[in-house]
Amino acid sequence: MSGSRLEMLASLIRDVPDFPQPGVVFKDITPLLASAKGFQASIDELVASAPADIDVVVGMEARGFIFAAPVALALGAGFVPVRKPGKLPGDVVSQGFDLEYGSTELNMHRDAIVSGARVLVVDDVLATGGTIGATARLLEQLGAELVHVSVLMELEFLGGRARLESLGIRNCSAVLKV
Numbered sequence: 001m002s003g004s005r006l007e008m009l010a011s012l013i014r015d016v017p018d019f020p021q022p023g024v025v026f027k028d029i030t031p032l033l034a035s036a037k038g039f040q041a042s043i044d045e046l047v048a049s050a051p052a053d054i055d056v057v058v059g060m061e062a063r064g065f066i067f068a069a070p071v072a073l074a075l076g077a078g079f080v081p082v083r084k085p086g087k088l089p090g091d092v093v094s095q096g097f098d099l100e101y102g103s104t105e106l107n108m109h110r111d112a113i114v115s116g117a118r119v120l121v122v123d124d125v126l127a128t129g130g131t132i133g134a135t136a137r138l139l140e141q142l143g144a145e146l147v148h149v150s151v152l153m154e155l156e157f158l159g160g161r162a163r164l165e166s167l168g169i170r171n172c173s174a175v176l177k178v
């Protein structure tokens, strides 16, 4: 990616200190989403980072949906949502985990992905790696193959990449690193 495109994307992400709690610097992507150029460039970069022959793109509620669904369409792949508790109507697999600012659980429909499917996980932010780690566990329970993880932004100081590596997830790319 060109340096100017990278700078354009970085300039559209706003730092909000002490949100949602004191000590956290929240990376707000709403200016990027509101920019047609910025949003398109972020989707193009995520699509470019995807390996060939992806069957399914998995996105996590809520911000992950915004990026994963357009990437799925661009790749000609299906889209499968990972949701917060109480949202999916069918039989689910679930996984608890900790976040930078709390702890929660994620669910996926048990029949959402056929065993052996090639999966790309897309999210906006890799912070501690809790969300992606929990998603990887859900995919494991379904017998799906997690081929690659593509995120818009990696918060390197939170060590999420090392946490993912400790779970055996080595194929992870970030458009922006901060």
Ligand SMILES: O=P(O)(O)OC[C@H]1O[C@H](OP(=O)(O)OP(=O)(O)O)[C@H](O)[C@@H]1O
Pocket (backbone or CB within 6 Å): 060, 061, 062, 063, 064, 098, 099, 100, 123, 124, 125, 126, 127, 128, 129, 130, 131, 132, 160
């Ligand atoms: O690497 P981690 O420490 O898990 O953090 C990253 C996750 O945190 C944010 O989601 P959040 O749970 O805030 O929910 P939202 O998408 O509904 O805002 C973000 O969209 C990632 O999914």
Ligand SMILES: Nc1ncnc2[nH]cnc12
Pocket (backbone or CB within 6 Å): 024, 025, 026, 027, 028, 100, 125, 127, 128, 155
């Ligand atoms: N600092 C942060 N900014 C935006 N999203 C996040 N998800 C986890 N930590 C975050």
